[in-house]
Amino acid sequence: MSDTRPSWSDRLAAGWGRAESTVTKLFLAAVFALGLLAQFVKPIGDALEDKVYLGGALLTVVGYLLYAEVQRLNAAHTAQRENEDALDQVVRRLDDEVQRLNALLRPRAGETVTPRDLEREFEEALAAGGEVRLAAMGFTGETFAVPLRNVLQGLGRDPLRTVSLRLLVPDFTKAIEVPGQVDTGGKISDAPDFREQLRRQIAEYESSLTSQIARMRLRQTARLTVEFRVLHMSPSLKLYFINNDVVYEGIYDRIDLRPDYSSNSAPEACDGNLLDLLGYDSMLTRWSLDSGDHAREIIRRRRELFETLWNVAHELTPTPSLPGRPDAS
Structure with a gap:
C-alpha cells in the first residue's frame, strides 16, 4: 500500500x-x-x-x-x-x-409549424426589448390576444422597450354569411345572434390588451400601444407579423356545423344549423427575411395585403353598455 x-x-x-x-x-x-x-x-x-x-x-x-x-x-x-x-x-x-x-430548434422558412412556435417567437421578440411591432389578421384575434396578454404580464422592467400591437378582424356589426346560419334547404344566411357573440368576444380581447397599457407604464416594462380595426369580410386567412422580419400564415381549415345555441330561440326550435369556422390549432407556415429571395417575396406580398386592408378598415365599434334593470313596481 x-x-x-x-x-x-x-x-x-x-x-x-x-x-x-x-x-x-x-x-x-x-x-x-x-x-x-x-x-x-x-x-x-x-x-x-x-x-x-x-x-x-x-x-x-x-x-x-x-x-x-x-x-x-x-x-x-x-x-x-x-x-x-x-x-x-x-x-x-x-x-x-x-x-x-436556437438555430436548430427555430423553424426554417417555409416550414410548417404549430401555434406554440408562434407564441414562443412572440415571447422572444418581446424579451429582446427595443422596438417591437406585432400585427395579425384573423377571426376573433384569440390566438393573438390571449398569448400576448400573458407574455406582457410577465415582462421585466425595461423603460426603453416600445410595443405596438395591431389586429385586423371581420366587422361583425354587419351581416355576413360565413360564419352564418344554414337552413334545412342548405342555404346560408346571416346569424345575427352569433355575430353579436363574436363581436363581444373581440371587444373583450381588445379590453384585455388595452388594460395592460397603464399597468406596463406604471411598472416601466414597456410603452404599449394597441389598435384593433375591423373590415367587412369573411374570415379565411390567418396572418401574423413579427416586426419586419417574420410572417406566419395559415387558414381556418375546419368547418363546424352545429345547432345554433346562440339564437334567442330554444334549441329544439332552431330551424337550421350554424356554420362556424375553426382554426385555433391549425398548422402555420413560417417565413423569415433571412431565408432567401422566395421568403422575402412572400413576406413583401403578405405585408402589402395586410397594410392595404388595414388602411381601408375602421376602428372597432365600442361595445354598447347594457340597459339598466328597470325598477321593480
Missing part, C-alpha cells in the same frame, strides 16, 4: 505558508520598535550608532519582504487575469452553442 502522507518538505512549506504573514509582521514591528527606542533611549541609540552594516542588513531584509509581497500580488493578478480569460472563452463557447441550438 502506497504512503499518501505528505513529505517533510511539503509539511514544512505548508507550515511556513501559514506562519509567513505572522513572522513578517513581528519582524517589521521589532525593527520599528528598535528604531523608536534608539531615538529616545540614549544607551540603545549609542549602542547602535555607527552600526552601518546592521542598518543595511535590516534595510535589505525589509526590501526583500516588500519585493516578495509585490511578486505575490503580481502572481495573484496574473492568475486572476488568466481565470477571467478562461471564463470568457467558456462563456463565448456556451453562447455559440446556445445560438446553434
